[in-house]
Amino acid sequence: MIWNEKYECMSRKELEELQLGRLKAIVRKVYDRVPFYHDSFDDAGVKPDDIKSLSDIKRLPFISKKDLRDNYPFKLFAEPMNDIVRLHSSSGTTGKPVVVGYTKNDIETWAELMARSLMCAGANSKDIIQNAYGYGLFTGGLGIHYGGERMGATVIPASGGNTKRQVMMLQDFGTTVLTCTPSYSLYIAEVAEEMGIDIKKLPLRVGVFGAEPWSDNMRTDIESKLSIDAMDIYGLTEVIGPGVSMECNQKNGLHIFEDHFIAEIIDPDTGEQLPYGETGELVFTSLTKEAFPIIRFRTRDITSLNPEPCKCGRTIARMRRVSGRTDDMLIIRGVNVFPSQIESVLMQVEGVEPHYEIVVERKGNLDEIELKVEVTERLFSDEIRKLEAVQKKIQDEIESVIGISIKVTLVEPKTIERSEGKAKRVKDLRPKE
C-alpha cells in the first residue's frame, strides 16, 4: 500500500516542476534569513535569482557537518525561536553536537514522511508497532512514533533497552512491527531464546531497521532468525531524522521522498555532481523544512541513485542501500576498508553469528586488523585443526574481498558487547595524528 500516491507516484516531469518551485523559494529564504548561507552564496558568487533550473543547484556551495557544528546551537535556524516547537540533536561523539529545530509544520511534514515510510515497509493502520528506538534527543524514537500514529497504527513507545521487557511485550501485546537498530533486533532474538520463547512463532512480521549501516547478508540472517521481513530505513538528524528514504517490498533500494528532498551524488574528492547510477557521496537539500532548511548537505554516505519507476508503483528515485559512511571508512595500509564489507563476507560463512568486533592497531609502522568472531555451537569442533580451518576460511575470504590480510580471532560466546542502540563494531586503537 502507498500512503500518498499523489506525491510518491507522480511523473518525473511533474515532480521536477514541483522541486524547482520549492528549491527557488528555499534558496531565497535561507539567503535572506541565515547569515551563514548569505555569506557562503556570496563567496561562491551565486544569487537566489540564478537558480532557474534544477541543474543550477550545482552552482550552490555545499554545507558540511563541520559547518553545522561551527554554527552551534541555533545559528542556522531560519525561523524565530518563538515558532520552533521542538529541538533534537545528534550525539556529538566527535565534538559539539548538531542541534536542529522544528516548527509545527515541520513536525507535520516529518509525521507524513514517516507514515509513508512505515507503509512503504509493509505496515498499515492495523499494525501494532513496538518502537525500540531511543526516545529523547535522538530523532529515531519520536520520528517513528509520530509516523506510526499518523498512519493510524498502535504505537508502543518501548524505547531502547530493558530487553527482557521488549520480549515480553512482543509476546503479550502481539507486536506485528518492530522498529530498532538491526543489531538490537538480533540481541532481542538472542534474549528471547534464553527466555525459552520462540520468536519465530510470535505475530511479528515486519522490522523497520536503521540508524547504522548493515549488509544484505545481515538482512538474510535477521529474516531467518526472527521470521520477518527486515526493511532498511534511512535518515539523518541534519536532514529531518528517519523518513528521508525507505525500502519497499522489492528490497531493491530505498525510495527517497523527493517532493521534500533533492538528492545528488557527488565525487567526494572533487565535489562534482555524478550522473544517475554512479557511486559517490550522497548530498541532500531540503525543500520544505521551515526551521532548519539545509542546502547541499554532504552526508558522507556512499551510495548511488536510480530514477527508474519501481515495481511497487512508486516513481520516486531509489538510493542503493548505504554501504558505508566515509566516517566509518578505515584506511589500512593505504587501502580503503568499510566495516560493512567485512560484515558482508563474515555473514556468508556457515554458522557465524553477526556478533563481531573489528580492532585496528598499529604494530611498528604497520596497521593491523583483528576481527573477533564469537564461536557458536555450529562453528565449534572438538578438534583444533577444524577450528583453525574455520579461522583460515574467514581470513581468506575477507582477504579476497578487501585485498589485505587480517587476523581472525575466535572468542567465547557473548563476550562481544551487545548494543541496545547503534552497535559499535570498530575499535580503532591507532594513535591519532
Add this chain to the structure above:
Amino acid sequence: MKVKQISIFLENKSGRLAQVTQVLSENGINLRALSLADTADFGILRIIVNDADKAVKVLKDADYTFGETDVVAVEVPDKPGGLASILSALWEAGLGVEYMYAFVKSSGANAVMIFRFEDTDKAVNVLKKNNIRLLTGDEVYNI
C-alpha cells in the same frame, strides 16, 4: 562401549580454565579425565565427567560453547609395549586416531587411555577383535 566426552571452547587467557572448572565443581560435577589442546589464541578443554547430562546443563547456563563427542576408553596393560600393541592393531586396520590422552585413574593394574577416532564404531570392532578390553561409559563415569 562409547564414552561421552564434553569439549569446551576457551579463549587463551588467564583464568578461563580456573573459571570453567570452578563452575563445574560448584555444581558437584567430578572430572574423571581431561586434556587441554591449545593454539596461541584459543584452547579446547576435553573432559569426561561423572554426570555428563548435568555438566551440559551447567555449561549451557554459563554460556560456554561446547560439544559432545563419543570417545573410547581403552584398558592398556601397564607394562612396556602395552600401548604400542594397541596402536599397531589400529594401524593395521587402517584406523586413524584424531587424538588421545591418558586417564587420571587406573583400572585395577591397568592404565586407561581415551581415544578419539574418525570412525568410532569401526575402531570399537577392531579393538574387540584384538581382545583389547574397553571400559563402558558407566565404568568410566564411576571409576
